[in-house]
Amino acid sequence: MTVNMTKGQAISLEKKDGGSLTAVRMGLGWQAAPRRGLFGSRTREIDLDASAVLFADKQPVDVVFFRHLVSDDGSVRHTGDNLVGGVGQGGDDEAILVDLQRVPVHIDQIVFTVNSFTGQTFQEVQNAFCRLVDETNGQELARYTLAGGGQYTAQVMAKVHRSGTGWTMTALGTPANGRTFQDLMPAILPHL
Amino acid sequence: MTAELVRGQNHPLSQVRLEIRVSAGVPVVAAATLSDENDKARGVEWVAHPGAPTLPGLEVSRQAATDHRLAVDLAAMPEAVHRVNVLLALPSAGGGPLRFGAVGAPTVTVTGLDGIGIARFTLAGLDAESAVVALELYRRQGAWKVRAVGQGYAGGLAALFTDQRLPGAAELAGGIQEAVARGLARSVPAPPPRTSDADRTRRTATPVSGVDQPGPSSQGAPDAEPPRPASPYDDPGQSTYGAQAPGGQGPSPYPDSGPEQQAGGAAAPGPSSAPGTGGIDYTHPNRRHTAPPPPPPQAPPAPSGQPARPVAGDAAGWSMDERLYNQVWGMFEDLARTTAAYRSAVEFADSRRDKELDHLLSDPRSRIGAAGDAAREAAGARHAQLVDEARAVLDRDLAQLTAEAEVVEPALPPAYARWDNPVWHGYRVPTDFPMALRLGDLHLPESVPLRIPMLARLPLERGLWIDSGPATGLDASFADSTDRRGLAMETAMALAARLLAVHPVGEFAVQVIDPAGSGSTALMPLVRTGVLAAPPAAGAAGVADVLARLTQRVDLVQMALRAGAPESLPPGLDTAQQLLVVNDFPHGFDDRAVNQLRYLADEGPSVGVHLVMVADREDASAYGPLLDPLWRSLMRLTPVPDDHLADPWVGHAWTYEPSLVPPGSQVLQHVLAQVAEARTKYK
Numbered sequence: 009m010t011v012n013m014t015k016g017q018a019i020s021l022e023k024k025d026g027g028s029l030t031a032v033r034m035g036l037g038w039q040a041a042p043r044r045g046l047f048g049s050r051t052r053e054i055d056l057d058a059s060a061v062l063f064a065d066k067q068p069v070d071v072v073f074f075r076h077l078v079s080d081d082g083s084v085r086h087t088g089d090n091l092v093g094g095v096g097q098g099g100d101d102e103a104i105l106v107d108l109q110r111v112p113v114h115i116d117q118i119v120f121t122v123n124s125f126t127g128q129t130f131q132e133v134q135n136a137f138c139r140l141v142d143e144t145n146g147q148e149l150a151r152y153t154l155a156g157g158g159q160y161t162a163q164v165m166a167k168v169h170r171s172g173t174g175w176t177m178t179a180l181g182t183p184a185n186g187r188t189f190q191d192l193m194p195a196i197l198p199h200l
Numbered sequence: 201m202t203a204e205l206v207r208g209q210n211h212p213l214s215q216v217r218l219e220i221r222v223s224a225g226v227p228v229v230a231a232a233t234l235s236d237e238n239d240k241a242r243g244v245e246w247v248a249h250p251g252a253p254t255l256p257g258l259e260v261s262r263q264a265a266t267d268h269r270l271a272v273d274l275a276a277m278p279e280a281v282h283r284v285n286v287l288l289a290l291p292s293a294g295g296g297p298l299r300f301g302a303v304g305a306p307t308v309t310v311t312g313l314d315g316i317g318i319a320r321f322t323l324a325g326l327d328a329e330s331a332v333v334a335l336e337l338y339r340r341q342g343a344w345k346v347r348a349v350g351q352g353y354a355g356g357l358a359a360l361f362t363d364q365r366l367p368g369a370a371e372l373a374g375g376i377q378e379a380v381a382r383g384l385a386r387s388v389p390a391p392p393p394r395t396s397d398a399d400r401t402r403r404t405a406t407p408v409s410g411v412d413q414p415g416p417s418s419q420g421a422p423d424a425e426p427p428r429p430a431s432p433y434d435d436p437g438q439s440t441y442g443a444q445a446p447g448g449q450g451p452s453p454y455p456d457s458g459p460e461q462q463a464g465g466a467a468a469p470g471p472s473s474a475p476g477t478g479g480i481d482y483t484h485p486n487r488r489h490t491a492p493p494p495p496p497p498q499a500p501p502a503p504s505g506q507p508a509r510p511v512a513g514d515a516a517g518w519s520m521d522e523r524l525y526n527q528v529w530g531m532f533e534d535l536a537r538t539t540a541a542y543r544s545a546v547e548f549a550d551s552r553r554d555k556e557l558d559h560l561l562s563d564p565r566s567r568i569g570a571a572g573d574a575a576r577e578a579a580g581a582r583h584a585q586l587v588d589e590a591r592a593v594l595d596r597d598l599a600q601l602t603a604e605a606e607v608v609e610p611a612l613p614p615a616y617a618r619w620d621n622p623v624w625h626g627y628r629v630p631t632d633f634p635m636a637l638r639l640g641d642l643h644l645p646e647s648v649p650l651r652i653p654m655l656a657r658l659p660l661e662r663g664l665w666i667d668s669g670p671a672t673g674l675d676a677s678f679a680d681s682t683d684r685r686g687l688a689m690e691t692a693m694a695l696a697a698r699l700l701a702v703h704p705v706g707e708f709a710v711q712v713i714d715p716a717g718s719g720s721t722a723l724m725p726l727v728r729t730g731v732l733a734a735p736p737a738a739g740a741a742g743v744a745d746v747l748a749r750l751t752q753r754v755d756l757v758q759m760a761l762r763a764g765a766p767e768s769l770p771p772g773l774d775t776a777q778q779l780l781v782v783n784d785f786p787h788g789f790d791d792r793a794v795n796q797l798r799y800l801a802d803e804g805p806s807v808g809v810h811l812v813m814v815a816d817r818e819d820a821s822a823y824g825p826l827l828d829p830l831w832r833s834l835m836r837l838t839p840v841p842d843d844h845l846a847d848p849w850v851g852h853a854w855t856y857e858p859s860l861v862p863p864g865s866q867v868l869q870h871v872l873a874q875v876a877e878a879r880t881k882y883k
Binding site: 064065067068069070078081082083110112113190191193194197 | 221266309314315316317533534537538540542545590593850
């Protein structure tokens with residue numbers, strides 16, 4: 009069952025049967041800008057980017073984004089940059105896979121962000137969403153709708169953090185502005 | 201809120217500990233010079249650059265990269281320093297663009313330690329310049345300010361340094377470019393296609409609101425990613441390494457590979473593969489099977505809660521050799537990454553403990569007394585606990601990789617196997633071309649005794665240089681230069697013998713230049729079994745003769761390939777791949793011979809002529825910078841363990857060890873005798 013998360017809501021990533029999640033995927037999808045007129049190639053493309061920042065005690069330690077697709081330790085992997093979006097029917101256009109078992113011991117929080125690299129605000133983007141999926145069985149754990157999200161070019165989506173022996177996800181949904189994750193650091197820090 | 205500076209604009213700095221982040225579309229060199237109150241840099245010791253990255257209060261990266269983070273502590277600057285100039289330059293080696301006009305505008309951002317931007321400057325409007333003063337940080341009435349400069353120099357770093365009245369400007373500029381080029385040449389060749397990042401290097405995005413739009417404009421970095429410092433953000437080209445041609449050869453990480461060489465690489469097995477005879481050849485250059493491969497070995501089901509027991513060949517591939525090759529590279533990457541996780545955790549634990557102890561010291565109440573002791577103890581315990589946890593994870597991964605190595609090593613074919621592997625006792629001359637060759641072993645200090653086979657794709661894309669110079673690294677016990685030279689020659693011979701043994705009869709020939717005869721002991725097994733194409737060439741005449749023949753061969757094959765008529769090669773031309781081993785370079789070499797050797801190193805690999813040099817770079821110092829491109833184009837290996845190779849993912853310094861025949865073993869004679877016997881039958 010999909011949880012439509014609201015801001016600030018936390019869900020534990022423990023499975024119902026008591027086992028805990030081992031791998032999660034943060035998926036990002038949006039609809040490509042419609043082609044207009046004869047000069048289709050002149051349509052302004054929409055490029056949203058998903059990033060994940062790994063923190064140890066509030067210090068950024070590593071980051072996974074389109075220029076650095078795999079964290080040094082190999083636990084977080086970006087499937088690759090999509091520059092235009094998809095058909096807008098709910099498939100992931102960019103995804104970040106997190107192998108929670110391989111996350112280094114000192115990393116206690118992973119923050120996921122979305123940026124509009126081409127500068128359109130979320131108001132202009134159709135059918136944009138971000139979701140969290142249990143990678144082992146494909147089940148959607150949480151979904152967040154971005155479209156109509158106001159005059160913002162970025163959003164701090166969610167964080168996955170250690171709690172006890174397992175991991176918990178908290179929806180953040182903080183709007184922000186910026187082109188890449190670096191611009192978002194000031195918006196991220198208060199949530200750690 | 202980050203202030204967007206325009207050229208000439210200044211901005212106050214309220215903090216003294218800063219980071220300067222550089223973001224460019226291609227790898228750039230970041231450096232800094234210091235100036236005194238008269239705007240003069242007092243000497244080379246006032247320059248921080250990749251060859252000398254650290255000054256008091258200032259540290260720059262050792263490598264060219266698309267992203268840099270320079271650490272600056274203005275409080276630690278000497279009193280005499282009144283200005284810090286932050287410079288960017290394009291590397292002259294590596295085949296990248298040579299003018300800033302050809303790349304996207306670099307962005308330089310001054311941030312606090314919290315990562316919050318203070319001031320940002322986009323260096324728009326550059327053209328023929330190859331070096332630029334981006335920013336200056338300067339003292340004004342006891343406080344520091346930053347000013348956007350953007351002064352470019354078409355004459356590069358040399359012109360820039362001259363303008364700053366630095367003594368020895370040209371030498372310094374040359375030295376910096378040299379240090380950067382060394383960094384580029386230091387990396388282990390590209391990994392197999394494991395990630396599918398191939399065509400995902402990002403195009404330049406059109407800035408939405410004109411030139412002042414900050415942020416990365418990003419063509420994919422054109423060259424190999426240099427090993428990078430352990431900084432989370434300055435990773436430009438991870439994807440570059442994944443960016444491999446599906447043919448598996450990938451971009452060669454060395455500077456001189458033009459598209460020509462890339463294209464020729466596929467045809468490298470020689471004219472026998474008849475490229476260009478009838479239109480386009482659709483066959484995969486490295487694949488001879490079209491039938492589905494036999495199913496890979498299945499890992500037995502693991503008992504619940506335990507990792508699966510490893511099996512050899514448990515990776516993708518069309519043949520067992522390819523599966524084992526991919527498996528070994530997978531182990532290499534896994535070891536690099538798990539070690540990165542461990543090192544990152546320990547580094548974090550160290551810095552956290554230091555911060556806690558600093559905090560205790562700064563508080564007079566806790567400096568002495570029982571409470572302070574307890575707090576110190578607690579900080580130590582927290583440190584130990586985290587390090588222990590990290591170590592436990594590392595040990596778990598090492599145990600798994602060690603178990604994998606234990607099943608993989610015995611399963612390796614001769615081309616990949618150590619000389620003490622029993623597979624060599626059952627050696628038969630192969631009928632197929634090998635896919636890769638073991639150049640030696642790699643390990644990290646944390647991973648001893650686990651060794652990863654260092655496998656390089658064949659045909660070799662770059663020559664090898666066995667460094668017989670003084671050991672720089674771990675093992676300085678081979679102080680005796682005769683020993684070292686002997687060992688270097690032995691390393692080269694083990695490689696040459698391995699190459700001979702793993703190629704089908706008549707497909708690989710070895711020629712040796714040993715001008716002074718100093719390699720005769722090491723050469724003995726090859727000479728005695730008669731597997732060499734000709735006796736080792738000696739003296740200046742021998743050098744000239746061998747080089748002239750090989751140069752002519754390269755010319756002929758190149759001409760034939762360009763004309764699309766490989767069948768027009770003169771009759772009697774040996775179609776086998778050639779390996780030239782040069783001992784004691786530059787002994788016996790005149791200028792003409794040196795030029796021919798450089799030509800062979802550049803042009804040979806694409807037409808099946810390969811080079812192994814045994815040399816001490818010092819011996820050739822008389823040639824000066826003339827030979828720098830040669831050394832850079834070769835892959836440096838050492839006859840003794842030395843930690844000079846970087847992996848392509850994280851950039852750890854790996855210790856390389858050559859693969860030598862165990863002392864007293866007859867395996868080499870046995871193998872070479874078979875090669876010789878097969879050759880007589882073949883003729």
